[in-house]
Amino acid sequence: MTLTLRVLAPDQSVFDGTADEVILPGTTGQLGILTGHVSMLTALDSGVLRVREGANWQSIALMGGFAEVVANEVTVLVNGAELGSSINASAAQSEFEAAQQAAAALEGSDPSPEKVKAQQALARARARLQASTGA
Secondary structure, three states: OOEEEEEEEOOEEEEEEEEOEEEEEEOOEEEEEOOOOOOEEEEEEEEEEEEEEOOEEEEEEEEEEEEEEEOOEEEEEEOOEEEHHHOOHHHHHHHHHHHHHHHHHOOOOOOOHHHHHHHHHHHHHHHHHHHHHOO
8 A cells, every 4th residue: 555645836737746755844843644644734843854655765856845644645835845855955955055154143143034045045944955965
């Protein structure tokens, strides 16, 4: 028995297929989903969704959203997503380094919209980098 997985962003369907296992980047940690999982609805953080089909793993960078699990169907609704295989790893590395520098420059400062945006950009860049390398 397999899971049906759909990953939907506002502008595209990123993944629509079957999976033997799904690992989601929940807001409280990673969530593993196998067939027969109890029904649930959970918030997702920016991070990497991992999909196992047989012995093969595929990574998808997610930019926050929600996941619903019902009767071996996993529906992931996110603000943005990219298949790891379509991300240029060297560009993702450069973006991550730039986001790290921007966040570090605001480290220790008072909370501000700029600081929040820098932290969100760092989380998105980290997710893209991890998905591009399959890490």
